[in-house]
Amino acid sequence: MYNSKIIGLGYYLPENKVTNADLSKIMDTNDAWIQERTGIKERRWIKKGTEDTSAVMGAKAAKIAIERANLTKDDIDFLVFATLSPDYFFPGCGVQVQDMLEMSTIGAIDIRNQCSGFIYAMSTADQFIKTGMYKNILVIGAEYHSNGLDKTTRGRGVSVIFGDGAGACVLTRTEDNTKGILSSHLHSEGKYAEKLMVKSPSIKHWVPEIIASKGEDISYFPYMDGQFVFKNAVTRFSQVILEGLEKNNLKTSDIDMLIPHQANLRISQFVQRKFGLSDDQVFNNIMKYGNTTAASIIIALTEAWEQQKIKENNLVVLAAFGSGFTWGSVIIRW
Numbered sequence: 059m060y061n062s063k064i065i066g067l068g069y070y071l072p073e074n075k076v077t078n079a080d081l082s083k084i085m086d087t088n089d090a091w092i093q094e095r096t097g098i099k100e101r102r103w104i105k106k107g108t109e110d111t112s113a114v115m116g117a118k119a120a121k122i123a124i125e126r127a128n129l130t131k132d133d134i135d136f137l138v139f140a141t142l143s144p145d146y147f148f149p150g151c152g153v154q155v156q157d158m159l160e161m162s163t164i165g166a167i168d169i170r171n172q173c174s175g176f177i178y179a180m181s182t183a184d185q186f187i188k189t190g191m192y193k194n195i196l197v198i199g200a201e202y203h204s205n206g207l208d209k210t211t212r213g214r215g216v217s218v219i220f221g222d223g224a225g226a227c228v229l230t231r232t233e234d235n236t237k238g239i240l241s242s243h244l245h246s247e248g249k250y251a252e253k254l255m256v257k258s259p260s261i262k263h264w265v266p267e268i269i270a271s272k273g274e275d276i277s278y279f280p281y282m283d284g285q286f287v288f289k290n291a292v293t294r295f296s297q298v299i300l301e302g303l304e305k306n307n308l309k310t311s312d313i314d315m316l317i318p319h320q321a322n323l324r325i326s327q328f329v330q331r332k333f334g335l336s337d338d339q340v341f342n343n344i345m346k347y348g349n350t351t352a353a354s355i356i357i358a359l360t361e362a363w364e365q366q367k368i369k370e371n372n373l374v375v376l377a378a379f380g381s382g383f384t385w386g387s388v389i390i391r392w
């Protein structure tokens with residue numbers, strides 16, 4: 059069996075910055091409330107009329123990751139795309155990237171695991187590399203949330219949290235089994251699916267029914283039971299990080315860098331305190347970008363690496379929790 063290791067990282071964010079003050083002009087909210095509850099100061103929202111979408115941003119991030127891996131698009135054997143905000147109901151964004159990057163007819167799959175999407179995507183890619191089926195896999199996480207949010211006071215409990223963006227990495231095969239992804243850990247609890255969801259349009263409840271409600275039916279906007287999600291998130295984050303460490307006979311004090319999914323700064327701070335980690339051992343950027351769901355971990359990992367906060371041989375832990383509920387962790391020896 060092989061291990062897989064990251065050899066290229068990239069991200070792309072739309073230029074348009076939306077501050078908390080900007081939001082307070084379109085809904086009844088304010089900077090103090092948003093910062094106190096979530097830590098977010100601003101986020102990027104795609105400007106309507108620009109070319110950016112989840113697939114387009116994903117392709118832009120992917121180009122950077124491939125270049126930094128010193129590979130070309132022709133060296134990529136397979137691609138995995140995580141998103142909850144695809145350009146089309148079907149097909150997925152993976153096939154769009156295959157076309158946008160003018161790749162050969164390699165396989166492409168989409169992963170629909172929301173905030174845990176990137177963890178699930180990395181774990182999926184890792185399995186293909188471990189067995190020797192593929193050598194170089196492109197893993198992308200991208201979200202275009204802003205066009206699907208309720209940007210009125212009615213939707214303020216959700217819409218202030220989310221931002222747009224994309225990140226990507228290239229995983230490659232290594233024969234050194236002390237390096238790269240040491241293990242990944244995936245979980246789900248579908249009984250809580252309706253605690254954080256976009257219910258419609260679905261095949262069960264299709265567009266004509268929504269139109270017929272004449273604006274009464276707003277089930278196409280995200281719904282979140284915020285406090286319930288928060289309580290589950292802090293528990294599951296902690297459990298799945300410990301599960302990953304135990305599997306590798308490691309302790310929390312061995313963590314050099316924890317990259318939590320950027321759900322809410324308060325969730326990250328809770329986990330940091332619980333494990334007694336210093337500010338240098340945890341990377342957060344939700345303040346600048348909001349919650350970019352499947353893109354958040356890979357954008358944060360790329361920024362941490364660019365800022366030279368991740369060094370050779372470091373123990374890097376990625377962890378996520380989100381809609382499904384789904385949660386997971388990836389333990390990496392850099």
Ligand code: ACO
Nearest residue numbers: 087088091095173214215218284285287288321322379380
């Ligand atoms: N601005 C001002 N006031 C607001 C806003 C806003 N944007 N949103 C809600 N409020 C008001 C509410 O209407 C309510 O007013 P009321 O007391 O008069 O009824 C009050 O603020 C408190 O609302 P709550 O929803 O109870 O606020 P809470 O303290 O739970 O914070 C939050 C909400 C930030 C969403 C919190 O529950 C949370 O962080 N949950 C975790 C969920 C999360 O992180 N989700 C991210 C996506 S999922 C994931 O990635 C894991």
